[in-house]
Amino acid sequence: MTPRVVIAGMGDTGVLTAIKLARPVAPRCDVVGISAKPGLVSGQELGWRLARPDNWAKHNWIPFQRFRGLDRVRTVHGSLTGVDLAGRTVSVVLADGSSAPVAYDVLVIATGVTNGFWRRPTLQGTADIGADLRAPHEQLAAARSVIVVGGGAAAVSSAAHIATTWPGARVDLYFPGGRALVDHHPRTWDRVRRRLIDVGVALHPGHRAHLPDTFTGDTLTTEPVRWSTGQPPASADAVLWAIGRVRPNTGWLPPELLDEHGFVRVTPQLQAPSHPEVFAIGDVAATDPLRSSARNRADGLLAHNVRAAFAGKPLRRYRPPTRRWGSVLGIQPDGLEVFAPNGRAFRFPAWTFERVLMPWIVRRGMYRGIRSEGQTTRGSSALIRSSSRG
Numbered sequence: 001m002t003p004r005v006v007i008a009g010m011g012d013t014g015v016l017t018a019i020k021l022a023r024p025v026a027p028r029c030d031v032v033g034i035s036a037k038p039g040l041v042s043g044q045e046l047g048w049r050l051a052r053p054d055n056w057a058k059h060n061w062i063p064f065q066r067f068r069g070l071d072r073v074r075t076v077h078g079s080l081t082g083v084d085l086a087g088r089t090v091s092v093v094l095a096d097g098s099s100a101p102v103a104y105d106v107l108v109i110a111t112g113v114t115n116g117f118w119r120r121p122t123l124q125g126t127a128d129i130g131a132d133l134r135a136p137h138e139q140l141a142a143a144r145s146v147i148v149v150g151g152g153a154a155a156v157s158s159a160a161h162i163a164t165t166w167p168g169a170r171v172d173l174y175f176p177g178g179r180a181l182v183d184h185h186p187r188t189w190d191r192v193r194r195r196l197i198d199v200g201v202a203l204h205p206g207h208r209a210h211l212p213d214t215f216t217g218d219t220l221t222t223e224p225v226r227w228s229t230g231q232p233p234a235s236a237d238a239v240l241w242a243i244g245r246v247r248p249n250t251g252w253l254p255p256e257l258l259d260e261h262g263f264v265r266v267t268p269q270l271q272a273p274s275h276p277e278v279f280a281i282g283d284v285a286a287t288d289p290l291r292s293s294a295r296n297r298a299d300g301l302l303a304h305n306v307r308a309a310f311a312g313k314p315l316r317r318y319r320p321p322t323r324r325w326g327s328v329l330g331i332q333p334d335g336l337e338v339f340a341p342n343g344r345a346f347r348f349p350a351w352t353f354e355r356v357l358m359p360w361i362v363r364r365g366m367y368r369g370i371r372s373e374g375q376t377t378r379g380s381s382a383l384i385r386s387s388s389r390g
């Protein structure tokens with residue numbers, strides 16, 4: 001009988017892993033993907049998402065039925081609520097409130113993290129996702145001044161996109177250290193800092209925000225921001241908190257699978273140490289201090305290891321780089337810059353983004369083809385119906 005792989009969480013890494021495992025090569029796998037969203041709602045590129053949500057959605061919010069590579073994958077739209085490790089089943093609550101166990105031979109945990117208002121594991125349909133994309137954009141569009149709090153890529157890219165999209169607004173970026181992007185190579189910050197200044201972002205190093213007791217990070221706020229580093233409070237029409245307060249989406253898992261911070265413990269082969277039939281990948285997997293397996297495309301390695309485990313062959317090790325790398329500012333009017341771990345930048349000119357990078361490298365190469373809207377083989381209601389089989 002064909003072994004069944006259940007992918008728990010179909011975000012950036014879950015989708016890529018499902019596509020790889022569904023390929024018709026030996027040993028074949030029956031792949032089931034479980035997701036709180038009816039499609040890929042990427043966790044990437046916050047700045048682009050806030051500033052130009054329609055354009056962001058075109059590339060980053062894609063219903064599952066549009067992925068050709070997922071045609072052999074059964075998707076279940078529901079929330080994972082538990083796992084029975086001995087019985088090898090996960091429990092899923094569907095949108096209609098009913099629940100269904102789903103059996104697995106191998107479980108891949110890819111439920112990611114919760115971060116601010118832009119990455120939440122709530123069970124959502126298309127309309128809710130659209131509303132979540134529009135509301136902060138409209139609030140920012142109406143603001144004459146914006147404070148961004150945070151020193152990571154999400155904060156920096158948001159400040160850049162907001163300043164570029166609404167040049168009439170004052171944009172202030174506050175971060176705690178002497179520089180932002182502390183996990184990137186110093187060269188990366190040097191270059192990004194110049195670009196932020198060029199687009200008019202005012203930089204405020206040495207500011208650590210005091211978090212109010214009521215802080216949830218669930219919305220843009222409007223109250224003055226106080227600093228535990230002693231400076232006078234700062235005010236703006238909208239405050240974006242991008243302070244990297246991520247929480248792993250692992251409330252549905254037993255403590256024996258988790259480390260002391262609630263992330264899934266894994267071996268270098270991406271397996272749970274005490275349960276070799278359980279794998280984890282992406283932001284939820286405690287692979288290394290930066291939890292870098294998503295951006296380093298460990299989906300290929302994980303799919304190889306699942307097949308190798310079924311075939312009794314040796315598994316490969318994940319080797320994380322020590323610095324963050326990748327795009328920081330995302331797509332800008334003059335193109336897309338990608339920073340290597342050594343801080344050197346490689347720039348794709350703007351014209352290549354829509355004509356080469358997205359259609360050929362991302363859609364065709366990475367995702368194995370994405371249908372245009374209206375060109376789908378089955379509607380989302382059919383998907384949700386098919387998902388209620390156990």
Ligand SMILES: Cc1cc2nc3c(=O)[nH]c(=O)nc-3n(C[C@H](O)[C@H](O)[C@H](O)COP(=O)(O)OP(=O)(O)OC[C@H]3O[C@@H](n4cnc5c(N)ncnc54)[C@H](O)[C@@H]3O)c2cc1C
Pocket residue numbers: 008009010011012013014016034035036037041042043044045078079080081110111112113119120121122153249252281282283284294295296325326327328
């Ligand atoms: C190809 C690629 C390129 C990247 N490039 C960069 C880059 O240039 N720069 C950079 O900084 N980063 C980059 N990243 C990394 C990226 O920022 C994040 O690390 C990535 O979005 C994390 O993916 P994930 O699958 O772990 O989480 P997510 O994409 O958040 O997916 C988790 C999914 O699980 C669902 N879920 C959670 N809990 C449940 C539940 N209980 N029941 C059901 N569903 C649930 C969530 O709703 C979500 O859909 C890249 C990642 C990839 C894959």
